[in-house]
Amino acid sequence: QVQLVESGGGSVQAGGSLRLSCAASGDTSRSYCMGWVRQAPGKEREGVAALSAARNTTYYADSVKGRFTISQDNSKTRENARDTLYLQMSSLRAEDTSVYYCEAVKSSAQYCSDCWSQGSRYNAWGQGTQVTVSS
Numbered sequence: 382q383v384q385l386v387e388s389g390g391g392s393v394q395a396g397g398s399l400r401l402s403c404a405a406s407g408d409t410s411r412s413y414c415m416g417w418v419r420q421a422p423g424k425e426r427e428g429v430a431a432l433s434a435a436r437n438t439t440y441y442a443d444s445v446k447g448r449f450t451i452s453q454d455n456s457k458t459r460e461n462a463r464d465t466l467y468l469q470m471s472s473l474r475a476e477d478t479s480v481y482y483c484e485a486v487k488s489s490a491q492y493c494s495d496c497w498s499q500g501s502r503y504n505a506w507g508q509g510t511q512v513t514v515s516s
Contacts, residue, residue: 383407385483390510403466403483414493417468418500419479426500433493440497448472475516480509
């Protein structure tokens with residue numbers, strides 16, 4: 382199983398930028414569809430962006446296209462293999478205010494393509510990081 386820890390949230394004014402990070406450890410084999418899901422109070426979970434297991438396909442919600450970028454950085458040491466997933470957020474809006482979760486599911490490319498936007502389809506997630514955008 383993979384373990385996920387998010388960081389990088391905070392408060393920013395509208396139009397500003399933030400970069401979220403998600404440190405993945407444990408099973409970091411290239412078999413996980415990984416994504417960012419957000420949930421605001423009183424609202425349903427919303428898939429924001431995702432990266433296919435092969436790391437060759439990205440997915441974005443319409444509401445963030447052109448403003449958010451998902452990427453991954455891989456580094457390996459003798460002690461462990463560790464992947465870091467990023468979400469670069471620019472031109473932030475008040476409606477982006479939410480708790481952002483890094484999530485993962487071991488899946489085929491087709492499953493990732495079909496289900497990335499549905500928060501309920503992931504089976505591993507971090508503790509979440511708060512992003513607050515003031516207008």
